[in-house]
Structure formats: C-alpha cells, structure tokens
Amino acid sequence: MAWLWNEPPIKPFRQPQEDAPCPKQTVYTISKEDQRRLAPYLPPKRDTFLTEAYRNDPAVSSIEEDEQASQHNAASKACLRNLWDNKNPTNLPHSTNQVKLMTEGLPHVTLTYAQSLDSQLSLAPGQRTTLSGLQTKAMTHYLRANHDAILIGVGTANVDNPGLNCSFSYDGGKIVELAEQPRPLILDPGRSWKEEKCEKLFRLARAGLGRAPWWIVCEESVGKAKVKERDEERITNIKDIGGDVIIVGKYANREDGVEWEKILRALWNTGIRSVMIEGGATVINDLLRERNQHLVSSVIVTIAPTYLGTGGVVVAPPRSKADENEARLREVTWIPFGQDVVMAGKVARN
Numbered sequence: 001m002a003w004l005w006n007e008p009p010i011k012p013f014r015q016p017q018e019d020a021p022c023p024k025q026t027v028y029t030i031s032k033e034d035q036r037r038l039a040p041y042l043p044p045k046r047d048t049f050l051t052e053a054y055r056n057d058p059a060v061s062s063i064e065e066d067e068q069a070s071q072h073n074a075a076s077k078a079c080l081r082n083l084w085d086n087k088n089p090t091n092l093p094h095s096t097n098q099v100k101l102m103t104e105g106l107p108h109v110t111l112t113y114a115q116s117l118d119s120q121l122s123l124a125p126g127q128r129t130t131l132s133g134l135q136t137k138a139m140t141h142y143l144r145a146n147h148d149a150i151l152i153g154v155g156t157a158n159v160d161n162p163g164l165n166c167s168f169s170y171d172g173g174k175i176v177e178l179a180e181q182p183r184p185l186i187l188d189p190g191r192s193w194k195e196e197k198c199e200k201l202f203r204l205a206r207a208g209l210g211r212a213p214w215w216i217v218c219e220e221s222v223g224k225a226k227v228k229e230r231d232e233e234r235i236t237n238i239k240d241i242g243g244d245v246i247i248v249g250k251y252a253n254r255e256d257g258v259e260w261e262k263i264l265r266a267l268w269n270t271g272i273r274s275v276m277i278e279g280g281a282t283v284i285n286d287l288l289r290e291r292n293q294h295l296v297s298s299v300i301v302t303i304a305p306t307y308l309g310t311g312g313v314v315v316a317p318p319r320s321k322a323d324e325n326e327a328r329l330r331e332v333t334w335i336p337f338g339q340d341v342v343m344a345g346k347v348a349r350n
C-alpha cells in the first residue's frame, strides 16, 4: 500500500438536495489498549465533571447564550472547580492544569494533525495530501468521538472538502450517534470561505450523519470589506442546513493571527467544553506561538514515514526569542499505529 497519495480533484459543487445519497461511511475502531494510552491527552468526559442533571443536556446545539446556557456554564465551572479543589484522582486522570483551564471558562484544546518526516502537512498550499495510514485515520475518528467540536482553518476548508464528522465505533459495529458527533467549526477571520468547496460537510449534515458547521468570523477584518458582499448568501447556505455564525475578536492579517482567547471563551459560552484543532499550518503555528500556547492542553501528531521535500506547508511556529525553543512538550507518549507513529504530549508551560 502506498503511504502517500493524492486525492482526486474536488467535484463541482451542487447544493446537496434532501434526497441526495448519503456518502458511504467507513466504520473505524481502535483497540482498548490504544484508547487507554491516549486517555491522558483527551478532555475529561462529561460524566466525570457534570452533575447528573446536566450530563445529557445537548449544550452544543445552539450559539444562543440564553438562561439555559448560562446555567449550564455555571454548573460546569462549579463541578470542575470542585474536582480541581479536591484533586480527585479517579475523576482526574488528566493533568490538573488541563482541568484548571476549564474551570476558567476555556475549553480543553487538542492540536492534532499528520505530518511528514520533514514537518510538512501537504505538498503545497491548497493541495490535499494524504499522509496517514488507515490505523491513524481510525485514531483521528476516536479523537473526534471524544471532543465537542472540530476546528479547521479556512485554507483547509477551501481545499480539502472535509467531512468533519465521526464514524468511530466502540464495538466495531454501530457508529456514534448524532448527539455524540463533534460540531464542525470553520475559522475564517477574513471571510473567504468558499462553502461550495465543502460539499461533503454539507451533505453529511443534511443526511444527519454529522452536525451542521458553525462559521467563525471576526468582528473586524481589515482590508476584507469587499468579500462581505458574499456574507448574506453564505449565511443563508449555512443556516439552511442548521448551521450558524459566530462573530468574535479582531483580525488584521495572517501573520498576526486571531484573538484565540476570545474565540475559545465564545465557544465555551455555547456549551463547547473541548475542541480538537485539526489544522492547517497557519492555525497550528498561530496556536503554538508563545502568546497562545498556554491555551493548548494536548498535542497529538501523526508522523508518517515519508519526506515531502521542500515547498510544502510546514508546521513551525514563529520564534519569539532567538536562543530559546518556542514550545516543549512534556509527559510524552509515542504509540505505533501501523507504519505511522503517533506522538501525544502536553504543552510544557501549561
């Protein structure tokens, strides 16, 4: 089997119809042993920090900050604070610092992506490049099953035609229910999403096989005024399948990045307690830079045994001090998955 292959080109977009055939779902699973090894890097499960009254509350279904949402948010903080204060080892297999971020109204953030041996995500910007094998793909679906939301940057959304749903099965049979599916989030500070390129995401949401996406845009996007003409049409398309829009923070340019803390707090307020951030490189590099890395709880990287060569999309955050590492991971585990290896760790400054 080849370890690297290029996906066929994206088909021309047609707004999926109600009766459009559902994409065929591959069922993924991983061993109990691999689940156990990944557990310390995952967010705490809802039933370990929420009282019974709130466990089954579908808190990730709306962006409205209504009475129910604020009660839910307050209850989550109180339960987490209680666990944090008592440092209950049964309920907290996680780093206590990870839980501390959650007591402060910030979701658990897991950065996860696949890279080549030369630290690249794809052969070129705008080119989808499959790096990982089937086993690590299954691992990604396991991670998706354990997060409330999946976030990708608009650069990835515009080229990868991602599905962003979860087809993981704990018993190798039934895929997790819609209620357990993560919410897809498209981070698009400059409002340049070509939602017609995300035909798969729209089709899955329409078929009830995944949640509808939320489009995250910034309040002010300098120099992007002309694309706002497209906003109305885009919002209609998103809302048409049950999605929504979150407007938060400011954005000047790609180099300066976005206001992550504001974005993450806005997500917490909607009931999202954990976010898996899947790329691309601009998003990952922005989160790993010094001013943002305290917001990241875990990093889970798939390393594929291949070199892409120069010219690809590289993960390397901007260095803040000339003579110091930008970020170091601790409590690191390396897990082989087929021909790939998965490295899981926590950001040392947390």
Ligand SMILES: NC(=O)c1ccc[n+]([C@@H]2O[C@H](COP(=O)([O-])OP(=O)(O)OC[C@H]3O[C@@H](n4cnc5c(N)ncnc54)[C@H](OP(=O)(O)O)[C@@H]3O)[C@@H](O)[C@H]2O)c1
Binding pocket: 112, 113, 114, 115, 120, 121, 122, 124, 125, 126, 127, 128, 129, 131, 152, 153, 154, 155, 156, 157, 159, 160, 187, 188, 189, 190, 191, 192, 253, 254, 255, 256, 257, 258, 278, 279, 280, 281, 282, 283, 284, 286, 287, 313
């Ligand atoms: N191997 C993997 O695991 C993996 C995973 C994901 C993606 N990829 C690949 O990575 C490539 C895409 O990476 P990318 O870096 O071009 O795109 P990206 O990170 O997905 O999105 C970058 C774009 O999104 C906006 N943006 C979103 N968040 C931003 C932030 N925090 N700071 C600054 N700008 C932000 C900017 O748009 P504006 O320019 O409009 O302002 C920027 O150009 C694709 O080839 C994709 O296939 C690989």
